[in-house]
Amino acid sequence: MAERVTAFFDIDGTLGWTDPVAREQMSDDERKLSPVPSSVVADAIRRFVAAGNRAFICTGRSPLDIHPKMAALPFSGMACLAGAYVKVGDTVLRDVALPPEVLTCVDEVLAETGTGALLESARGSIDVRGGAAGTHQPSPGSVAEALELIPCRRAHKVVLPTPAARLVVERLAGVVDLSIMELELGNSEVGLRENCKSGAVRAILDYLxxxxxxxxxxxxxxxxxxxxxxDVPVAMGNASPEVKAAAAMVTDTVGNDGVAKALAKLGLL
Structure with a gap:
């Protein structure tokens, strides 16, 4: 009998991709959803699992912002919100939200800089002051108002313009251990340093x-x-040089069904 293996898949730029500029022109509901995999990649995930293996989503996105066509694939669980929320089947392994002092600081920085942000939680995401782009109106005028619209009234990470994100991290240095990750379109996400994909994957592996x-x-x-x-890190053909250098294998790009090609080359289908 072949060995049963376990694979973790990032979403954006790996399982699927949406042009960030085009995404900004979408309706609010569409804009927040993840991309969908191509039919070739979706079929590869199904075949991988049908062969007796486990597949997990490993993404910075909220679980409720994963496109239904993506979520419908036979994943055994997910590590979401950059590791802040981790679930295997119906069992939640991690659910670590930002402490109140971080959200208060974000609110103050947004007011001072006149910028907006995206709050992301296990119960979905919501724009504040027009979102990081400042164009997504109507939206709550403060973090406090936005939290009232999230069922759990908690946020696990926040996306805001990079200068504002750096200001939040600087002000809370020595108070809360935060990490900052640069994204596209001049934005960055801020979250607890303990919430990362490494910790999320470790939690899943320990559980399994x-x-x-x-x-x-x-x-x-x-x-x-x-x-x-x-054991085997696989970088997409569209990955940054640093990511490719850390990989044991570099596959084709997301636009050319790199995940499916890698699974086939590795003999996992």
């Missing part, structure tokens, strides 16, 4: 016990911590 050989697929800086926890 025997996971077999482990694989991680990614394309961006936040996937480097994922790569540290798996």
């Amino acid at each position: 016990g025997d996971a077999g050989t482990t694989y991680g697929f990614g394309d961006s800086e936040n996937d480097l911590s994922l790569f540290k926890q798996v």
